[in-house]
Structures are given as structure tokens and as C-alpha cells.
Amino acid sequence: MTDRRNLFNKVWDAHSVRSLASGQTQLFIGLHLIHEVTSPQAFSMLRDRGLKALFPERTLATVDHIVPTENQARPFLDVLAEEMMSAIEQNCREFGIRLFNLDDNRQGVVHIVGPEQGLTQPGMTIACGDSHTSTHGAFGSIAFGIGTSQVADVLATQTLALGKPKVRKVEVTGTLRRGVYAKDVILHIIRKLGVQGGVGYAYEYSGEVFDRMTMEERMTVCNMSIEGGARCGYINPDLTTVDYIKGRPFAPQGADFDRAAAWWLSLASPKDAEFDDVVTFNGSEIEPTVTWGINPAQSVGVSEKLPALAGFSTDDQKGIQDAFDYMDLKEQQPIRGVKIDVAFIGSCTNGRISDLREAASIAKGHHVAPGVKALVVPGSQLVREQAMREGLDKVFEAAGFEWRGAGCSMCLAMNPDKLKGREVCASSSNRNFKGRQGSPTGRTLLMSPAMVVAAAINGCVSDVREML
Amino acid sequence: MQTITQVTGTGVPLLLDDIDTDRIIPARFLRCVTFDGLGEHAFEDDRKQDAKHPFDDVRFHGGSVLVGGRNFGCGSSREHAPQALIRWGIKAIVAQSFAEIFFGNCTGLGVPCVNAARGDLDKLAAAITADPKLEVTVDLAAKQVRAGSLSFPITMLESARGSLTTGNWDFLGQLLEGADAVKQAAAKLPYVNGFMA
């Protein structure tokens, strides 16, 4: 009988240790990533119970969320941030865990670092106390975010107690039009399936659009799975995946690599694989997409107008009106032309070298509109170094963007980069929640890095296709 | 471990959809190395912008059963969110639906998150607003919520309900028991054994 299991189920089965009394599975975790925000209490839990890390070599730590991107001299000016830095340094020393600290050029946003170093590999289970761990699914791994108590579970036992989700195939066929990026594809999927459409599911992204994507584009897509409610999303490994991993510091080398590659490719879902659900989109219908509201499903194509309130069910209208009020936007207003104050390029969604190259190619020869503050924050120190070798920093600076150090920066409000008051930010990050970017009343419009540049230059939401 | 079969207390009505973890506990309060002290900052930014926020309404102070809408707890994996609610005094959440990581975090902390129909939630929220002293019981054994003359069915993921009602919500304890099986399972994985499997 042929094996019709999809990749998710193959990988799940290979990692299942045993069934627990609750009916959950004890699942082995191949790679555990930690950062300074969600780990200190986990180490305290281990200390309280007198436990050690079971496989310390399977955990990697880095610092990203609280790291300032302007002045990184220690001690940090923010004493709380400094306390968290000392805590992760101390915890990693005590429990024997490798840490990519600020003085190590491998430091960066945790979801950029894992793939960059070749730590993220197909067929692995990957966990991190961070919901955007779904990023690593781009390699055909099962990767999901966990809470702090579960970080303690993984440290102490290298396993988690989990219920098995269903698997939905999300197929995007056809060809993307010019000026439409991976970010637009995932924003479109979330818009259509809703912010909780994926609850209870893992998403397998498949179809020609994903087949043609680079690894970095695939990471952008998988990164935002959680914004559609899916705890994990993945893409089957193929030759693009194998090529990307080859030669990276933590990748298998020599004959090991060949055996590894053969195993990775064998994991891909077969053509007749079974799924609990299948949805299909036509890639050629996707437009550059921009969010207008306070969750990532509240978006429209750049040439569209905001939806009419009457188009929503009575239950939903209150929430939609709240979103309009918070954003100070009106129903049926065009999204194009909405003024912005800040432009942010970076984050684990769009802070990789290809994002910076694309952004720079559009910024070149233009200048940020008067009154707009624009920053570019590379996702890791290595991305930053690469960009500088290519002269991208000079392009950005000439165009009026600030060029910063690596970190999470304005994706969330845990470091000095924050919106002020009611500022509106065109952002390449992943969440437009109320207050997400640091001002309790600040406003976020999510879009691709290319669209952020277009907005920065024109001072308002614009269609980047007119600048290509 | 303690079995949790029912939670009884007064209610806090917060019947909104898509309440995300950034709203439950804004990121700036995550700059900490313990969860202590998070309680007072629960919903801090929402409270500042809405003078009538239920968390600031003295009538609901001391409430332990939170009533929410759809997709409660969406967004980040931060356990700081349930930890802040617990420290505020919340012991159970009744909502239309929950985001998965938030739900799992709550279960592991002994906070039942149960699902109910929107119509029933509307009635419960109205009853609590009319009488903030009303005692609300979330009964995991009978799969029911009762409050005064009101009573309606609830659902909950069976494995989570079972772990609470049988006192098996300390997952770490159970996982530790499997240590030998873990090492055996790991040794069979290609990337652990040098791709020789």
C-alpha cells in the first residue's frame, strides 16, 4: 500500500514518543529556539523543581525583542531590558545552552537566525516561545509557538504534550502579477480565510506559486500562518530547499548532506496525499494588499475601497466599527492616499536580505516624503553585513531612511523604537493590533516592503506597481 | 495535582471579538524576568482609552469568570497574557472560541477556557451587568454554565477538559515520566543519528 500521509503526518508520527493519559501525544522536539522575553520564567521553573536541560545542545538562544537598534552599548539605558539580558546570559551559562549574543555576528531575530545558520531543516519539529515560529515551516518542518511553561517542558524533557491538529492544504495556483509579493499572498489568504480560519489546523501551502518562490519568500508566507489562526504552516521540501541549506554552518556536510537531502525530499506530501480540507486560490487575482484595521484579516487590495459596514453580519458590525474608529478611517474610503507618518522595514516577516534588496531597488533615486520617519532594520547582523557589502545602506540613507542595527525593533514595543501618539505606520511586520507598535493609540498598516517604500516616498499609501 | 471540576465566582463581561494578547498585556510590560506584578497591567491600554472598560469598573472587581467573544487570546504565544489575567483574579474564561496557543497556555496553568454559543454569552453578559454580584458556575463535569436562573451547555477540547478534571494539567510531570522513551525515540530520528536511519 502506498503511503498517502502528508508531510505533517509523517513528521508527526516520526516524532511521537507515546500517548499520554489525556489523549495528547508526547512529541519529541528536534530544535528548540529561545529568546530573552519568554525564557526567564521557564528557567526559574526548572530551578524550582531542581531540573536540568535534557538535551542542551538542541536549544539555541539569541536576543532580539528588547535589543535597541540604535545604541547597543551595555549596560542598556533601559534597566529592565538590561536585567533581561543578564538573565538570559546567566541562564545559558548555567544550563549549558549556546547563545548568539550581541557581540556575536550571528545574533538576530530568532526566526531569521535559525534558517540562516542551517539549524532549521526539513523533517524537524521546532518549537520556540514565540508565535512566529511557524516561519521555519518554510523548510518542511513542523514548527510552532509555545508558552513559557512549555519552554520549561522542552528544556527539561525535549518534548511537548500536544493534540494533533488537522491539516488543510492551501493551494495557490497560477502566476503572481508584477509588484505582488509573498507578503501579499499571505495577507490575501488571511483576508479570505479569516483570523481564526486556521484554528485547529496546520496549513500546507502548495501550488505553483509556492513552488516558484525562493526560501526567503516561503518564510514570509509561513511566518504569518499564526495570523490566520493556524499554529503552524509549511511548504514541502524541494530542490530549492536543499540548495538553500547546503553549506550553511549547522547543515550536515559531505556524505551526510546527501543522505540528509534524500530523506528531506522523501518527506514531501505525495501527489495523492490525504488532507482534512483543501482550499484553492488563483494567484493571478492577488493585488498588492494593505490592512486597514486592527487585525491582519482586515485588508484590501491597494486599488480597492474599505468595505461597507452593511456588508457584515450584525454580530460583526460592532467590531468593524471599532476598527474604523480606532484607525480613524471610514467605510468605502479608498485605502490609497491614506497618509502615513512612519515607515518600517524589518521584522521576522520581511527583514531578510531579499526584502532589503527589493526595498532598496525601489527607494533608489527617490526620497522619503517630508515629515515621514523611515527606518530599515535588518533581521540579523549577517543580513546587515551582507546589505552593507552590497551598498544598500547607502541607497537607503541617500533616500532618507535610517539604517539600524539588527533586532525586532518597531515590530513590537519592547525596545526604544516606538510609534508616538496617533502616528500611522506603513509596516512590513506582521501585526496591526491596537497598540502593537508601542503607542497605545498608534496605528499600523501592514504591507509588503516594496509597498512600504512606495508609501514612505509618497507620504501616503500608494500602488508600488506605478514605481516599478 | 489539584483536580479542577468547577469554578464559581462573580463574572466580568468583555464580550468582544478577536481580543489579542497585545491588548491583554501590552508588550512593554513583558520587560520582566518574573510574572509577578503583571496583574495590575492587564488590559492597561484598553482601560486608558475606555473609561467604561469592565476591568476598571468597580462593580466587576473581584470577578473570576471572564466572558469573552470570538477568537479570544489571538496573537502572540506570550504566557504573560494568561498570567496577567490570573493575577488579576480570573480563574475561568467562557467565550465563543479561543486562539490555540492561548488556550493551551491557560490549560497548563489550570484555567479552564470553555466555549459557549453567542446567544448564551449575550444572556450571561447581560445578567452579570444587571447584577454584578451574580454567582457564575463553570461546571466542567456537567459541561454547563449556571448563573441564577440561567443555565447553558459548554464545550471544551476533551483532552484539556480531562487533564483538568483528573488533575493531570501539570504536563511537565507527565512528560518527565517518559524520559527513557524520549531517548529511544530520539535515537531513531535521522537528524539525531547522523542520517543513518
Ligand code: SF4
Ligand atoms: S520581529 Fe516581531 S514578530 Fe518577529 S520575533 Fe520579533 S517581535 Fe516577534
